[in-house]
Amino acid sequence: MLSSSKALNAAHRVVLALSLLITALPSTAFGTSIFSAFAASTSHKPTKLLRHPLSVPSLLTRGGQQSARNMSNVDNDNVNKDTTTTVTRKTYPLAPVATDSPFAVPVKKVTIAGGTHGNEYTGVWCIKAIEKQRGNDKDECEATNGASNVGNNPINIFRKYPSLEIDTLLANPMAYMENKRFIDTDLNREFSMEKLKRVNVNEETMELCDIQHEFCSEDDDNLASLPHEAIRAREIETILGPKFIASSSPNGDAAYPDPRMDIVIDLHTTTANMGISLIIPEGDALMSAAAAYVLNKCKNEYGYDSVQCCMHALPKRQDRMNLSSCGRHGFTIEVGPTPQGVIRHDVVEQTEAALHSLLEFLHLRNLELEQDNANAKSVLDRLREIYPGGIVPCFRSAPAVRPGELSGKISWPNDPENPNFPAVMVHKSIQDRDFEPLRIGDPLFVSLDGHIIPYDGSHGEEVHLIFVNEGGYYYASSGTGIGVAVRSEFDWQTGYFVVESDDEGVSEEVIIEEKDSYE
């Protein structure tokens, strides 16, 4: 009884989800060439139209045009369990030359996302604060007009960084409204080709619908069977991307080279003692330089002690499953500790400090490209002074030693009755000790009967723990366990991890293919 009415409800919510997808998009957003990235020859006819049942806050604001969006629904498929570790080798790329430098392209279109995990309220607070500033950018008195206080200076984001076209996105409105990490499954693991292509939307569907509040495929059983976040991910990908070129290719999936967003900045929090953690993908030199800039500014100008860079070994955008992979560049700011569903002033300030530093870097670089003043000291020159040789300290995922185990995470066993309840708890000696070393034999977990379970070397003799007792990792669909990393370095000029050269001067690097995701 309960389950059937729940399923019906779920189906309705799924349908409504897509209606809001459409609502959010200007009709001009569906140019054929772009939209055809996932074009499907569906022939939905307008049937009975549904009204949106919930009042959901305005979420995505694009160029002053506000759109509400929201939705929902059903079963869970676990995305993290298929993690395998494959080791390949590749040559180390040369430093970029001026003609094709990754620093030569301006970054203008910026989306700042909050609430990708609906109970991480800090990011939502930050994007609401930004929207408060929109329209007040001509006012002389910033302090009284919703400006963010960064480094004791009130800053209006639109006034301070005019070269950037800034949008905000409340990524999972329904989960946010319910103060949950997600409705059905972790949204930040939903942006693979395989998952996105489950949801068909096309121009024909768009034209048939009243795009304000209604959607015309309520009888689409396929959509009704999908998790809420599957549909929301497709919606977001349509707005920010597209992410992929084609649905299938003999050489594998390929990322769309010119998505709508130049950069997607995703704001997260963690219950772990991570301070300000900047998460960037390997191989993106511009994001590496940006992270180096933010790292220095937050530490040395704003005085925050705990600021770290974490780099994913996933150089191809199409291989990443997170929301920020929808843009040409992706950057995640993760701040903690803070409880889920709680807004702390200090954590908001740390998030804003990192965010503003990042926007400042992008804006300064844009100005330099416009002015083409070869004699001026560029923001890149400053980085060269701060980081001799271009070397920036970071953490990277620790590869699993044993085949079949998860790289970058020590999984914990779950309670047989509840997959979201750990069968062991994190040992007190590592609580709040993020980024500190853990060696073989050190206490790791405590079992229900009180036995201490030591670290068994699953990811090497010594690792550094991250996301220690992260509340989000209690969910099976987020991947349960503790993050494990190793110290590393990257070269901000190339965006790649730094490795030793061999005798012939050829540098090679062991690449771990990560299937798991932080954030």
Ligand SMILES: [Zn+2]
């Ligand atoms: Zn999160």
